[in-house]
Amino acid sequence: MENIAEYILEGRKEEWRADLRKSMKAKERTSLERVMMPEQEPDVRNKNSIEVNLGITEEMAVAEAHRCLDCAQPTCTTGCPVGINIPAFIKKIETGDFLGAASVIKQTNALPAVCGRVCPQEKQCELNCFYTQKLNKPAIAIGHLERFTADYERNSGKMSIPKTAEPNKRKVAVVGSGPAGLAAAGDLAKFGYDVSVFEALHEIGGVLKYGIPEFRLPNEIVDVEIENMRKMGVKFRTDFIVGKTASFEDLRADGYEAFFVGSGAGLPRFMNIPGENYNGIFSSNEYLTRVNLMKAAHDDYDTPVLMGKNVAVIGGGNTAMDSVRTAKRLGADRAMIIYRRSMEEMPARVEEVHHAQDEGIEFMNLHNPVEYFADEKGRVNRMRVQKMELGEPDASGRRRPVPMEGEGSQFDIDVDLVIVAVGVSPNPIVPSSLKDLKMTDWGTIVVNKETMQSSIEDVFAGGDIVRGGATVILAMGDGRQAAAGIHKYMTEKVAVS
Amino acid sequence: MNKIIEKEFFSENVAKFVLEAPEIAKSRKAGHFVIVRLDEKGERIPLTISDGDSEKGTITLVVQRVGVTSARLLDMNAGDEILDVVGPLGHATHIENYGTVLCAGGGVGVAPMLPIIKALKAAGNKVISVLAGRTRELIILEDEVAAHSDEVIIMTDDGSYGKKGLVTAGMEEVIQREKVDKAVVIGPAIMMKFGSLTTKKYNIPTEVSLNTIMVDGTGMCGACRVSIGGKTKFVCVDGPEFDAFLVDWDEMMMRMGAYRTEEHQAFENYLQTVEIAK
Ligand SMILES: Cc1cc2nc3c(=O)[nH]c(=O)nc-3n(C[C@H](O)[C@H](O)[C@H](O)COP(=O)(O)OP(=O)(O)OC[C@H]3O[C@@H](n4cnc5c(N)ncnc54)[C@H](O)[C@@H]3O)c2cc1C
Ligand code: FES
Numbered sequence: 200m201e202n203i204a205e206y207i208l209e210g211r212k213e214e215w216r217a218d219l220r221k222s223m224k225a226k227e228r229t230s231l232e233r234v235m236m237p238e239q240e241p242d243v244r245n246k247n248s249i250e251v252n253l254g255i256t257e258e259m260a261v262a263e264a265h266r267c268l269d270c271a272q273p274t275c276t277t278g279c280p281v282g283i284n285i286p287a288f289i290k291k292i293e294t295g296d297f298l299g300a301a302s303v304i305k306q307t308n309a310l311p312a313v314c315g316r317v318c319p320q321e322k323q324c325e326l327n328c329f330y331t332q333k334l335n336k337p338a339i340a341i342g343h344l345e346r347f348t349a350d351y352e353r354n355s356g357k358m359s360i361p362k363t364a365e366p367n368k369r370k371v372a373v374v375g376s377g378p379a380g381l382a383a384a385g386d387l388a389k390f391g392y393d394v395s396v397f398e399a400l401h402e403i404g405g406v407l408k409y410g411i412p413e414f415r416l417p418n419e420i421v422d423v424e425i426e427n428m429r430k431m432g433v434k435f436r437t438d439f440i441v442g443k444t445a446s447f448e449d450l451r452a453d454g455y456e457a458f459f460v461g462s463g464a465g466l467p468r469f470m471n472i473p474g475e476n477y478n479g480i481f482s483s484n485e486y487l488t489r490v491n492l493m494k495a496a497h498d499d500y501d502t503p504v505l506m507g508k509n510v511a512v513i514g515g516g517n518t519a520m521d522s523v524r525t526a527k528r529l530g531a532d533r534a535m536i537i538y539r540r541s542m543e544e545m546p547a548r549v550e551e552v553h554h555a556q557d558e559g560i561e562f563m564n565l566h567n568p569v570e571y572f573a574d575e576k577g578r579v580n581r582m583r584v585q586k587m588e589l590g591e592p593d594a595s596g597r598r599r600p601v602p603m604e605g606e607g608s609q610f611d612i613d614v615d616l617v618i619v620a621v622g623v624s625p626n627p628i629v630p631s632s633l634k635d636l637k638m639t640d641w642g643t644i645v646v647n648k649e650t651m652q653s654s655i656e657d658v659f660a661g662g663d664i665v666r667g668g669a670t671v672i673l674a675m676g677d678g679r680q681a682a683a684g685i686h687k688y689m690t691e692k693v694a695v696s
Numbered sequence: 697m698n699k700i701i702e703k704e705f706f707s708e709n710v711a712k713f714v715l716e717a718p719e720i721a722k723s724r725k726a727g728h729f730v731i732v733r734l735d736e737k738g739e740r741i742p743l744t745i746s747d748g749d750s751e752k753g754t755i756t757l758v759v760q761r762v763g764v765t766s767a768r769l770l771d772m773n774a775g776d777e778i779l780d781v782v783g784p785l786g787h788a789t790h791i792e793n794y795g796t797v798l799c800a801g802g803g804v805g806v807a808p809m810l811p812i813i814k815a816l817k818a819a820g821n822k823v824i825s826v827l828a829g830r831t832r833e834l835i836i837l838e839d840e841v842a843a844h845s846d847e848v849i850i851m852t853d854d855g856s857y858g859k860k861g862l863v864t865a866g867m868e869e870v871i872q873r874e875k876v877d878k879a880v881v882i883g884p885a886i887m888m889k890f891g892s893l894t895t896k897k898y899n900i901p902t903e904v905s906l907n908t909i910m911v912d913g914t915g916m917c918g919a920c921r922v923s924i925g926g927k928t929k930f931v932c933v934d935g936p937e938f939d940a941f942l943v944d945w946d947e948m949m950m951r952m953g954a955y956r957t958e959e960h961q962a963f964e965n966y967l968q969t970v971e972i973a974k
Pocket of ligand 2: 909914916920921932933
């Protein structure tokens with residue numbers, strides 16, 4: 200979003216905003232300190248699964264809102280993939296109108312309690328904040344404020360259920376219940392469609408449930424959102440794999456006129472190095488699914504998970520951080536990140552990296568595994584790592600890691616659990632069940648960027664199945680855009696016939 | 697929720713379940729499996745579909761008591777509900793007219809073999825089935841298999857029924873006697889390993905159906921991974937059937953033992969709770 204949208208500039212002209220700006224000098228505002236998120240003590244939290252961030256208080260939120268200068272040309276909004284009217288909601292907070300702030304956010308973001316917790320703000324809104332750009336000071340804590348607003352609304356018992364248009368009795372199917380699918384379903388319901396969400400797993404929520412751990416995103420928060428959608432009339436079908444349990448053709452015959460595919464990038468990649476199939480070596484998806492979705496660490500649940508004292512997690516993204524911190528919480532003495540680039544290139548959210556460091560996670564940057572070894576029963580007990588250094592920048596603009604040479608450039612580490620978090624590929628079930636669907640070489644679905652329509656007229660798609668592994672907010676934005684695309688398609692279809 | 701319509705014991709530790717699952721019943725083909733979770737605290741386990749009735753909207757599963765979940769399932773009865781049943785999963789068996797096909801099933805492996813036998817027969821093959829088990833009571837589905845086979849050979853380890861000997865002896869007998877164009881071997885991993893070593897001696901193309909540990913069954917976790925011809929494959933989405941000669945059996949058996957200690961402990965705990973309940 201290059202240009203600052205009209206509606207953002209419009210709102211700024213309102214009288215209360217102008218008055219509010221005058222109520223405090225800019226100099227005073229910029230002299231205030233950024234709010235600190237209260238968190239559980241590192242030594243306590245690394246043994247439990249309770250959320251690390253405890254949330255800011257009303258007073259803290261109002262104080263933080265005072266820092267915001269309500270810029271004439273607010274640049275923060277250009278960093279938000281869904282174009283939240285950031286100054287408007289922050290200024291509502293400044294006046295103490297928290298529910299008003301919530302309704303501003305909800306105009307463009309369907310899952311603010313989730314995004315306030317998991318968005319990489321330091322690369323989006325907060326990166327583009329005037330404080331970061333021009334004052335060289337810590338940005339307004341936009342993420343913390345978003346989270347505060349959403350939590351306030353949820354706890355107030357006055358959570359508004361979005362208004363839905365008169366039901367038009369036309370059926371639309373949503374495939375997958377991750378953030379992309381949920382966002383699409385919410386908007387389609389608002390337009391009045393009869394929406395059914397089909398989910399392969401036994402839980403609704405996609406990565407929000409099976410991937411991101413409780414200590415970062417409590418399930419309860421996702422469940423409240425799902426419950427609201429139910430109230431809006433959205434139907435959910437778990438244990439239903441579109442393309443397997445029923446084909447698209449079957450669903451068309453059943454009266455579904457359009458589809459939104461948000462099936463995610465669920466396929467874990469491995470490195471294909473010797474010994475990678477030994478027991479005790481998991482994909483991060485398997486490890487996190489066993490712990491989060493199947494509750495393997497609870498004694499009264501049947502699913503087992505192998506425990507480790509010396510745990511190595513390969514990778515530097517959010518998935519790697521979630522895995523290593525989970526392993527620490529499950530009793531690892533030594534929990535380490537093994538990442539082939541340096542700290543700066545880590546794709547994980549900065550806050551997660553800091554939290555991990557505080558919790559006693561070891562970081563072995565510029566190292567890459569080359570081989571695994573096992574005991575006589577096949578359980579991994581040792582890994583060989585290669586020291587790396589950074590060379591020339593690659594296509595992504597990051598400096599390419601290259602193996603170092605010479606004595607001592609490889610050495611062994613004792614490990615009894617290894618979690619491989621080196622990326623995911625798109626889920627092939629939907630593409631393989633739709634012959635005419637146009638795909639990229641990477642296995643993602645090709646769509647029109649405006650409408651999110653695929654090469655098949657009634658099939659729209661968004662989220663990780665279109666982008667490869669991306670983010671919650673982008674998936675959500677795609678879902679909403681696709682809902683608008685579907686609405687247009689459905690309206691024109693009637694006009695023609 | 698999927699209701700159990702019918703339950704029938706084949707032996708003390710093996711039972712057949714007919715479940716309500718209308719959509720799966722309609723979509724399923726030979727070779728497909730489902731993932732089952734009994735209740736809120738249950739684990740997800742894969743079970744091959746051994747039969748189905750799209751009219752009645754039911755599927756048939758044959759279950760052997762091996763761990764906590766199967767034991768718990770065997771204690772359930774007609775009228776009870778299973779929380780989650782999802783499928784059909786995996787690729788369906790490739791069926792064509794090969795000529796003469798040797799179908800060797802060991803233990804409960806005969807159950808997933810049955811729909812394949814039916815489909816092969818319907819495609820015009822001459823089907824010779826070898827059913828093997830440790831003792832007489834572990835030979836299951838003999839009549840159903842016989843109804844769709846040109847010949848059935850029974851092998852028991854102890855000679856209590858049919859001929860005495862391992863499945864491989866029965867297979868050898870057929871191969872020595874006539875030209876076999878294709879073989880399908882389904883059963884415990886060790887049986888599939890030796891069964892396919894037998895057909896390999898004679899260069900008979902052989903399919904096996906692998907029953908690895910699974911979690912989601914949709915390609916999402918990699919718990920089910922095995923090496924096939926030196927490449928890592930996911931059994932749930934790339935299989936479950938593979939060219940037997942490419943399977944790394946030792947690795948697969950090693951991986952199947954990953955949770956042996958945990959499983960054993962869980963099973964002991966379960967048996968104790970059942971004891972207490974009694
Ligand atoms: C551990 C982990 C941590 C992460 N942390 C962050 C973070 O902090 N911030 C951030 O922005 N992003 C994060 N991400 C990335 C983010 O979660 C994803 O980009 C986002 O969830 C993608 O949403 P989606 O709706 O496209 O797909 P998903 O959330 O993957 O949902 C897809 C759903 O579709 C279902 N499905 C697939 N095929 C079918 C079918 N044929 N029929 C029915 N259902 C089907 C799947 O079971 C799944 O539930 C993280 C990812 C992981 C794995
Ligand atoms: S069972 Fe998870 S990928 Fe096969």
